[in-house]
Amino acid sequence: MQPATLVWYRRDLRVLDHEALTHACAQGTPVFALYVDETNPSHGRAMGGATRWWLHHSLDALRSDLSKLNIKLILKRGATAEMVGQTATEVGATTVHAMAVHEPAEAEQVVRVEERLRRDGRTLAIAGGNLLHPPGTIRNKQGGGYKVFTPYWKFWRTFNPSAPLPVPSPVAVSSTECASDNLDAWHLLPSKPDWASGLRETWRPGADGARDLLNTFIQGTLGDYQDARDYPAETGTTRLSAHLHFGEISPRQVWHAVRDAAARETDMKIENDSWSIIRQLCWRDFNHDLLSRHPDMATRNIDTRFDAFPWQSEPDALRRWQKGETGYPIVDAGMRELWTTGWMHNRVRMIVASFLVKHLLIHWRAGEEWFWDTLVDADVANNTANWQWVAGCGADAAPYFRIFNPILQGEKFDPNGDYVRKWVPERADLSNKLIHKPTPADAGLFEENYPTAMVEHGFARKRALDAFASLKR
Numbered sequence: 001m002q003p004a005t006l007v008w009y010r011r012d013l014r015v016l017d018h019e020a021l022t023h024a025c026a027q028g029t030p031v032f033a034l035y036v037d038e039t040n041p042s043h044g045r046a047m048g049g050a051t052r053w054w055l056h057h058s059l060d061a062l063r064s065d066l067s068k069l070n071i072k073l074i075l076k077r078g079a080t081a082e083m084v085g086q087t088a089t090e091v092g093a094t095t096v097h098a099m100a101v102h103e104p105a106e107a108e109q110v111v112r113v114e115e116r117l118r119r120d121g122r123t124l125a126i127a128g129g130n131l132l133h134p135p136g137t138i139r140n141k142q143g144g145g146y147k148v149f150t151p152y153w154k155f156w157r158t159f160n161p162s163a164p165l166p167v168p169s170p171v172a173v174s175s176t177e178c179a180s181d182n183l184d185a186w187h188l189l190p191s192k193p194d195w196a197s198g199l200r201e202t203w204r205p206g207a208d209g210a211r212d213l214l215n216t217f218i219q220g221t222l223g224d225y226q227d228a229r230d231y232p233a234e235t236g237t238t239r240l241s242a243h244l245h246f247g248e249i250s251p252r253q254v255w256h257a258v259r260d261a262a263a264r265e266t267d268m269k270i271e272n273d274s275w276s277i278i279r280q281l282c283w284r285d286f287n288h289d290l291l292s293r294h295p296d297m298a299t300r301n302i303d304t305r306f307d308a309f310p311w312q313s314e315p316d317a318l319r320r321w322q323k324g325e326t327g328y329p330i331v332d333a334g335m336r337e338l339w340t341t342g343w344m345h346n347r348v349r350m351i352v353a354s355f356l357v358k359h360l361l362i363h364w365r366a367g368e369e370w371f372w373d374t375l376v377d378a379d380v381a382n383n384t385a386n387w388q389w390v391a392g393c394g395a396d397a398a399p400y401f402r403i404f405n406p407i408l409q410g411e412k413f414d415p416n417g418d419y420v421r422k423w424v425p426e427r428a429d430l431s432n433k434l435i436h437k438p439t440p441a442d443a444g445l446f447e448e449n450y451p452t453a454m455v456e457h458g459f460a461r462k463r464a465l466d467a468f469a470s471l472k473r
């Protein structure tokens, strides 16, 4: 059998700046690529609906990019270690190359894959990854992990990442046949009902879509990032989160593109804006560092004092929040944006999350699970760290007693009401002065079809503070 090399793809669905692919292509043999889907993973967590939709299109795009390099993408469904082992045998690869995925469940998976390959005398070579500085590389003076973001960031930013790797040259064509599943047969796309029309209109999964978003950001938005990033009606951020999650673009590509753009300008503002966006990339690394030190943070409070918090079980209230029917316009706009597009602006994510855990006293895990299913960028480290941060039980969290007022947040960050008018058309005719004000439950309806506020802000605030105080008793 003709010898070949195998690249096992996971959260690195690209050909540019890909260490494992670069090593594989340097072997001088034909190269195969493999993606394994475990419907009911023995490790980690099954993907949500929105990420499954994204994965389908991302694999399609990757298949096309790899075929230009004479590399066939093989799709297999089943237990990962077994599928990697079998495919390595089928294509005649003695070494399997893969990029690191810095999640505890993925690390356990790697051990199983290594064991399976070893049985057949084959090896797994891991290189690179999807973070700028992986867990364990940024350490405090005592050699431990940082609990607080700001000192982590100050140290983190002193390291410059190396330049991205180019796309490898095409490899020799292989004469070996290797069976692959049909992507459509995986049924990653919703059909009955097909709820993905808003996702199709909004996103172009794959490396080309990521590159276009990055270019648009550099050419148009970068110089305004710090001013615009908190205003959900504006396109003030990169919208790269799902592309980064699936590894269609590397954070190193973003880092260099942004710093190169700043270096071309003499304007100090762009210099500061470039560090402001890079700071967001640092949050990704920080959250993954946290996950490596708190492997169960998707289900357990980092601050265990919150284990005694008197959360309420309110299925009807949770459902109203999920559907965007709370009666608080900025909250409802965010939840409807999420349902329609699979994405929500960061400022609004903070507002809706705060509303769930503080105004409704519903456990952050219920919100995290809804986001997990509906976000195209749903990510264990980033989702759980941010939910815990908002809930007050995370590392370096927003203090619980700081309770967002959703009316003031709306008035401040959506001053002309454009965001609310787009997603809550029932309110479109209201003046800017009224658009963020909920209708009190006892006022009688002044709008048809829009719900009254499900809880009064002052009451909810006091109830949340009382619940928090109960932790100290």
Ligand SMILES: Cc1cc2nc3c(=O)[nH]c(=O)nc-3n(C[C@H](O)[C@H](O)[C@H](O)COP(=O)(O)OP(=O)(O)OC[C@H]3O[C@@H](n4cnc5c(N)ncnc54)[C@H](O)[C@@H]3O)c2cc1C
Binding pocket: 229, 237, 238, 239, 240, 241, 242, 244, 245, 277, 280, 281, 283, 284, 287, 344, 345, 346, 347, 349, 350, 353, 371, 375, 377, 378, 379, 380, 382, 383, 384, 386, 387, 390
């Ligand atoms: C409750 C809650 C849940 C969240 N869940 C997720 C999630 O599952 N996946 C996810 O990628 N982000 C999550 N975030 C973080 C943030 O909201 C998104 O990363 C951001 O809105 C994506 O938009 P963007 O790409 O335009 O961001 P930009 O402002 O352009 O930032 C660039 C990149 O930096 C990273 N980033 C930005 N903010 C954060 C942050 N606070 N934490 C970690 N990384 C960040 C993202 O990869 C993002 O693409 C969550 C935030 C909150 C408050």
